Amino acid sequence: xxxxxxxxxxxxxxxxxxxxxxxxxxxxxxxxxxxxxxxxxxxxxxxxxxxxxxxxxxxxxxxxxxxxxxxxxxxxxxxxxxxxxxxxxxxxxxxxxxxxxxxxxxxxxxxxxxxxxxxxxxxxxxxxxxxxxxxxxxxxxxxxxxxxxxxxxxxxxxxxxxxxxxxxxxxxxxxxxxxxxxxxxxxxxxxxxxxxxxxxxxxxxxxxxxxxxxxxxxxxxxxxxxxxxxxxxxxxxxxxxx
Amino acid sequence: xxxxxxxxxxxxxxxxxxxxxxxxxxxxxxxxxxxxxxxxxxxxxxxxxxxxxxxxxxxxxxxxxxxxxxxxxxxxxxxxxxxxxxxxxxxxxxxxxxxxxxxxxxxxxxxxxxxxxxxxxxxxxxxxxxxxxxxxxxxxxxxxxxxxxxxxxxxxxxxxxxxxxxxxxxxxxxxxxxxxxxxxxxxxxxxxxxxxxxxxxxxxxxxxxxxxxxxxxxxxxxxxxxxxxxxxxxxxxxxxxxxxxxxxxxxxxxxxxxxxxxxxxxxxxxxxxxxxxxxxxxxx
Numbered sequence: 001x002x003x004x005x006x007x008x009x010x011x012x013x014x015x016x017x018x019x020x021x022x023x024x025x026x027x028x029x030x031x032x033x034x035x036x037x038x039x040x041x042x043x044x045x046x047x048x049x050x051x052x053x054x055x056x057x058x059x060x061x062x063x064x065x066x067x068x069x070x071x072x073x074x075x076x077x078x079x080x081x082x083x084x085x086x087x088x089x090x091x092x093x094x095x096x097x098x099x100x101x102x103x104x105x106x107x108x109x110x111x112x113x114x115x116x117x118x119x120x121x122x123x124x125x126x127x128x129x130x131x132x133x134x135x136x137x138x139x140x141x142x143x144x145x146x147x148x149x150x151x152x153x154x155x156x157x158x159x160x161x162x163x164x165x166x167x168x169x170x171x172x173x174x175x176x177x178x179x180x181x182x183x184x185x186x187x188x189x190x191x192x193x194x195x196x197x198x199x200x201x202x203x204x205x206x207x208x209x210x211x212x213x214x215x216x217x218x219x220x221x222x223x224x225x226x227x228x229x230x231x232x233x234x235x236x237x238x239x240x241x242x
Numbered sequence: 243x244x245x246x247x248x249x250x251x252x253x254x255x256x257x258x259x260x261x262x263x264x265x266x267x268x269x270x271x272x273x274x275x276x277x278x279x280x281x282x283x284x285x286x287x288x289x290x291x292x293x294x295x296x297x298x299x300x301x302x303x304x305x306x307x308x309x310x311x312x313x314x315x316x317x318x319x320x321x322x323x324x325x326x327x328x329x330x331x332x333x334x335x336x337x338x339x340x341x342x343x344x345x346x347x348x349x350x351x352x353x354x355x356x357x358x359x360x361x362x363x364x365x366x367x368x369x370x371x372x373x374x375x376x377x378x379x380x381x382x383x384x385x386x387x388x389x390x391x392x393x394x395x396x397x398x399x400x401x402x403x404x405x406x407x408x409x410x411x412x413x414x415x416x417x418x419x420x421x422x423x424x425x426x427x428x429x430x431x432x433x434x435x436x437x438x439x440x441x442x443x444x445x446x447x448x449x450x451x452x453x454x455x456x457x458x459x460x461x462x463x464x465x466x467x468x469x470x471x472x473x474x475x476x477x478x479x480x481x482x483x484x485x486x487x488x489x490x491x492x493x494x495x496x497x498x499x500x501x502x503x504x505x506x507x508x509x510x511x512x513x514x515x516x517x518x519x520x521x522x523x524x525x526x
Contacts, residue, residue: 052428079434089429093447102443103433155433 001064003028003190004049004081004159009058009068011041011048018044020214021058026159029188033201033222036211037237042194043086045211046161049192050074050081062159079107082152083161086168088144090136096147097123097132100154107155115154122150126180142173149180160184162193198241202226210234302492309494313486317498320482324468327400327478331468332461334404339411346416349437360412367409372467376402380474395475403471407464414456418449455518462510466503479503 002025011019018041026032034042047053049060051067051074060068067077090099100119104110123129126146136144145165152160162181166174178200184191185204195201201208202222209219210231218231226242229235258266291297345360367375379402384393422445430444472481479499486495 047428050432052432074431075434075436078432083432085425085429087425089425091426091429091444091448093451102430103435106439106443107434107436151433 002026002061003030003063004192005059005061006045006049007059007061009045009048009060010056011044011053012056018214019048019055022214022216024209024216024219026190026192027206029190030206031185031191031193031204032207032209033205034192034194034209034211035196035198035201035237040211041214042211043163046083046163046192046194049159049161050078050083052078052083075107079103079155080157081159081161082155082157083163084145084148084152084165086164088136088141088148088168090144090148090151092136095133095135096128096139096150099136099147100151103151103155119150119154122153125183126150127176140173141169142176145169145177146180149177153184159190159192162191162195164194164196166195166197196241198226198238210237212237304493304497306490306492306494309486309490309492310498313483313490313495314498316486317479317482317495317502320477321479321499321502323476323478324465327396327403327468327471327476328465331400331403331407331464334400335407335411335461335464336457338404338408340415342408342412343415343419344441346412347419347441364409364412367406368413370406372402372406373470373473375406376470376474378402379405380471395471399471399474399476403464403467407460407467410460411457414453414460415449417456418453419445421452422448452521455514455521458510458514458517462507462514465506465510469503 004024004026006022006024009019009022009024010017020041022041022045024032024045034045036042044053048055048068054070055068058068059066062077062080090096091102094102097119100122101112101115104115105112120129120132123132126149128143128146128150131139131143131147136147139147145168149165166177169177174197178197181191181193181200182204193201193205205222207219208222208225209216210225210229210233211217212233218225218229218234225234226238229238294300342360342363345356346364348354348356376399380395380398383398383401384395426444426448427440430440435443469478469480472478472484477485479502483495483499487493
């Protein structure tokens, strides 16, 4: 059974139907990359997966349970599915460490003292040991994004979603964030990424999905999708970005 | 890179660039023009105002040095009551304003009456002149025949100020809450925080910080409006000035009161402007 399964997911904003019947399976420990042009529905799909956007139709199964049931409390689901955004969205009035500890403190009821060792270890693991007391505006983009990842990881989610997390970064800072993803991959974290980093997707993804106008037009292992795309639209997209 | 900066360090007396020479000349020019124009206006006032036919009478009744000397200490003493009324009203206004702002943000249908109350409250009390509320509350409630300590006009005057000013503070705080970017709420919600925690730990701290200058301006206005309580009894500075005016048959005490108000409000306004300026700069 897949860790996360989407069946016939539809989402519309007013007149615009952004997801038009999406089926997707993410296995335990798998890394799935969503590629496609801006506006193809990648970000919306990710936001639907952890219920930041309620879907209009279809089902989302987490360990076989439908989490898209209208009226269901989204908070417990969101604890299990972390998300990192393109624009970091750190809380500007809190230090990096406070950003990371807020949700474990409030949601899991843990004290700062109890959290300190684990949080310090996370910061150390991602090369941020000396940045714990800094405010977001004192950090570089790459550091902020790594803090945002640590913040999501601190809730010990079962799945991590990454929404174009390197798109807002200067080119020389992209590498440090991708390294974080590599290490998560090595630990067997289940991940779904919306990304424009084709080289990265090719290197690490188990499955790559090409989205076009709210549909998954084509999906498969990266070597197949990148080397021998079947759909003309996939070919056109790849020839533009590669 | 290293060579260039070493070259710079070796040349301490750097000559001005063309741009710097031009800017300096422009600055000198503006300074001279501003000084001349200011002096001209001041000279005109000093020369022309005394030419007005009623100037001698105005000078006697508004700018009388001996009356000023004899009444100023009394005015300062009376002003302490203004400061006290302000000091106990301000925290009540801040808390009530915050509560009303939060009322207007509740989503649960069971709490809809709170939302409605919040909307009505702000509409009513922002829609009335402060004096009118002070009259209605200050004369109306003691008129119910309340026993001794509870018919004190200070209590009901304070209530009137709290009612009116908390409505304004609530609106300012609400605009601050609306101003916190949606992505902050999304980020907090995505971590599994409940709605209350999102408001308390993520939205509200940012909102309140953003509206500090706007609220400061409201509290400066409050400091002035405390004087309106004089209409229902308390002998604060404005009423004290009125008593002196009758005593000396001279308006100078009002000028004294004005000076005392300005001594407080000008620095406070400047500080609020400074905060606002700093915030705008931080945002850009």
